[in-house]
Amino acid sequence: MRSYNPKTIEKKWQERWEREGAFEPEWDSPKPKKYILSMFPYPSGAIHMGHVRNYCIGDALARYYRMRSFNVLHPIGFDAFGMPAENAAIKHNTHPKSWTYANMEAMRKEFATLGLSFSRGQDLATCDPTYTKWEQKFFIEMWEKGLIYRKKALLNWCPNDQTVLANEQVIDGKCWRCDTQVVQKEMEQYYIKITHYADELLADLASLEGKWSPQVLVMQRNWIGKSHGLQCRFPLESSAAKRSGIESLEIFTTRADTIFGVTYCAVAPEHPLVKALFDSLSREHQESITAMQNTGARERATAPKQGVDLGVQVLHPLTNELLPVWVANFVLMDYGSGAVMSVPAHDERDFEFASLYHLPIKQALESSEPLPCTSEGAVLDSGAFHGLSGDYAREAIIKHCESHGLGEGVVNYRLRDWGVSRQRYWGAPIPIVHCEDCGALPERLENLPITLPEDVSITGEGNPLEKHPTFTKALCPKCGKPARRESDTMDTFMESSWYFLRYATNSTKWEKCALDSSDVGYWLQVDEYIGGIEHAILHLLYARFFTKVLRDLGYHGFNEPFAHLLTQGMVLKDGAKMAKSKGNVINPSDILQAYGADTARLFMLFAAPPIKELEWNDNGVEGANRFIRRLYERAQNAYVSKEIPAIDTNMLDSVQKTARKKIYEALQKSQEVFTKRQNNYNFNTLIAACMEAFNALHALESEEKGSRDSDGNSDRIKINADIWTEGYYILLSILEPIIPHVCWELSEELFALENLREIALDSSALADSEKTYAITINGKKRAEIALPSTMGKDEIIAQAKLAAQKWLADVTIKKEIFVPDKLVNFVVG
Known part of the structure; x- marks a missing residue:
């Protein structure tokens, strides 16, 4: 019996995919496109099970469409600025930049270990200077257009983190990160006039009906609150x-x-x-x-x-x-x-x-x-x-x-203008210079990007940029006199509000332009955007707003960024969201070490529909691994072929017909799950269909053994091998988006990878050769018979009378009721 070794198989294919650049999109391609995007992570240093679920959903979609000759953009990057890096710098006595970049590299390796088919060429980090350069240019253009202004306001202030907090970041009167009691503080802040777009943001939700979750649309409408x-x-x-x-x-x-x-x-x-x-x-x-x-x-x-x-x-x-x-x-x-x-x-x-x-x-x-x-x-x-x-x-x-x-x-409107300034170090500097004579002015474009000085001490007390000896020193862009550079940095929602547009521009152009209108015109909208429901209001609202602003600034021609939205459910353990404080965290690295990536992927997509919460189940993980082992071990029942075997269906018995039917039912289910978007990609039903098909194939082994024991029927054995081969040809293609490593391994061994493509549905295999009829007398069921599906109505009624003759012997049939494919009822007196 063959032995399944996931570590060897997965390492082999991950290295090959990387070497061949297997998942890079084509630029200037005539192919139809699919832009599949999972919300990018914060570089915390290790992925969690929520990440695994999110990215496995997106990866299944990306792989499915690649096999169908679509040009697929499936990128990943990092939402890399933010307060956690400064907190980590204090805790670990390190620099936010080195901590962030080390974490990003560690997470990239974890993505590769899961077999996620991300484009490496389009990988970005929002803390990179080139990203900051264009974001600062957007800020200046919005300032000059009157969409950004500065005013004093009472704001939520965390005395510990020394920064302003949004209302959503105040929990029970305390800072969401450090649990310090929040106070009100009057300060000068920068605001973006998102209210200027309130009507359009509200009206365009109508175009997303049936494409976004009704719950998210309601949350967006309520937040705008017209x-x-x-x-x-x-x-x-x-x-x-x-x-x-x-x-x-x-x-x-x-x-x-x-x-x-x-x-x-x-x-x-x-x-x-x-x-x-x-x-x-x-x-x-x-x-x-x-x-x-x-x-x-x-x-x-x-x-x-x-x-x-x-x-x-x-x-x-x-x-x-x-x-x-x-x-x-x-x-x-x-x-x-x-x-x-x-x-x-x-x-x-x-x-x-x-x-x-x-x-x-x-x-x-x-x-x-x-x-x-x-x-x-x-x-x-x-x-x-x-x-x-x-x-x-x-x-x-x-x-x-x-x-x-x-x-x-x-x-x-309930919607308020968006306060975008933060009193912290690790963020994109706001490109404004304060001159005593000329007031607040935007920096000259040729001076961008304004980058962060690295020689800072992160103590948690105030904003290090205010105390830096040179950062705040600048020259007035208008009169040239000494002036003060703004020390506030931007809210990180600024970075996550346009990264999906940046991905849609060929990375070879990133130094020269923020967005390439031709590239963006080809790739947008995002065909499927996948992320947690916790982002249903702020991130999605800001991303929609930013898309409209950049449209009006001449960067592209789209009104809405995300054609479809899938909000996946949380991963739970013991009925609660996984958290270190609850002691219920399952580390992805432990599962990968014990079972391999394909097992983790299969469990994540099988345990629950994507939009539902997923309860972690160790037995479920074992079951997923057991199925993959059986799939690998029984591949020896198929033979090498670059094409689906030609099978004479007239030679098949009922077990063989059932096996073929189950295989093609799984293929039909695959097409339904991936293409009927309103079903929310219920991969669990597809995987269940594949398991049924595999079990139906397994039943051929018992039939073959019985055939040998009785008469050694070689024709039966040959047909069984054909059906096994046909079954694996199709099943490996269906399962590749879900468990890619083992599917590529077996497909290479058996089919020279020729099966990893779109496969036509054989509708004749789905047709039943027999129909089962219930026989009722005065509505009471008396018998059941199986008849050829080609038999006509009169023949069926005649067979029904024979089967029910003992109940019809001494009565008069007053009426015969025939329901096609279901029953024959005799009304007697």
Whole structure:
């Protein structure tokens, strides 16, 4: 019996693929293309099982299309800037650059060990100077186009990492990386006007229906959060206006029909009115407000309601009632104006807050439901608007406010402009120079890239670039006087927002241009983009935005970057996501050492459909390895041939026909799984079909043994060998995208690799030679018969009568019901 040695086989083919450049795309090719892309990793130094799953899915697709003569771009690289490198530098007393590049090299070797068919020529790292050069050019072009600006803002600040954090990076009020309590700090920041593209980002989601997960599309729409409503002014009473210097609160509401139910106004803890009155508040109230300010937006959304009475009032614009103003933790400064009109009778959040602080509750809409009632109804106690409801009421109230100078109908968005500056070392330097006379100006293009100095000390205290003796020294691009170079670096989402475009340009051109329009025009869109659901909002939104900006800057002509999106499920162990803290991590290197890459790949694609969570199962890994060993060992039943054997199907018995049918069913399933995109590439069903086919082939061994024992039928043995050979010719082709090493090894041995191509489906092998019919009498099943599929209706009914004759002997048949391929029913009396 042949012995399967994965280490020898896999090393052989990995070296050969590398030597021959087997997976490089063709440039200027007339072939149809496929651009298969898995989200690139952060160079942490070791891949985890989530990586393995992600990349095995993409690799299966890339290999499938290569065998079908597509020109395939399947690149990989590294999202290489970011705070983890600085943290590692502190922990390991090393430099972020050396740590990052060493990790990238280690991970490249792991990719090769898995047999992943990545293009090596298109490999990139976002920390490379050439990548930084073009990214800085984009920044300057956006600055000059008015898409980037600088302003002061209260930001989430991590005192430990000494950097600004996005709202999504604040977890339970703490830094997502170091668990330090986050505080609010006012700082100058750079912002990109992503809101300028809000409508287009929202509208173009319609083109992705049926191509992206509905869940992701909903998340994107909610994040953009377009809403129509009324923006109106609630004037501060005179003494409050005088004390604060603020004349009114700007309020936005989508429910203008409830305006007559307002009983108080609420402002965000960061609102200018709060800042103006802060010193006049009690220490207790100041402490409460500060605590709210230092709580992230995500935590505020689910935290118990908390508020502080500011001690001032505003006038209701339609009733002139005086209403109290409260600071409330549920109001966010980055939505609308940071102030809301509160209608506790018709809003659950407002109701909960009013109930907590014993504030008035005034019903403004007709309803038989208990309060708070959030459904629509006719407006109550509202003068000229009384009795109107829904859109009619809202439109009438908005028009009234507009005609009386009280407010206007507006469109609002949840989406805020993208803050892109970070106070850290390991990032792409922002190419802005500050001159005392000329202000903030972009660096001259000929001076790009602005690169990081390597002689820095990473201590975790502040931004090393600020303290560097020469980095911040620059000359004003306009007047030539000494000036200060910007020390902030870019948010790493900047790098991951255009890397897929960079891949689509031949790497031989990377020094000369950011993107080559001809190359990009051929390769884009990305045909399949694969990654975790955790990137469903920010990364995908920023990548879509960047694609549109670069289109408008003249780099290409595409509106959307990713034609299809597959969000793969997490890999779990003992019901939980793998994590060192939980002690449930399975290291890919251990599995590769024990079983080989093909076993790891087979298990990952067989254990669960790609979009579902995958529960790690040691027995499942053993089973995958056992199947590959059997596949390898029984290859001796096939013979050497460059073509599929010609088989006389008239000579086949039922076992042989079943074996061929199962083989071609597996081929049919392969075509369905890879080409019917709406099925989300359920490789598990394909692998199951291949296992069934292999078992059907294995059944030939038992038949052959019986044939020898009885009459030594040599014809039967020859046909069996033909079927084994046909089966392996097809199965190895089907399985190559999943377990490539063993498939290439056996295909070379048996078929000179001629089978690793598209194979035509023999539909005749799928046809059943017999049909099974149930025989029922008055609907009750009495018998079952198998008849040739060529038999006609009258013959079938006659055979059914013979089979059921003991039930028909003493009765009269009143009606014969024939259902093709299923049953014959006799109605008797």
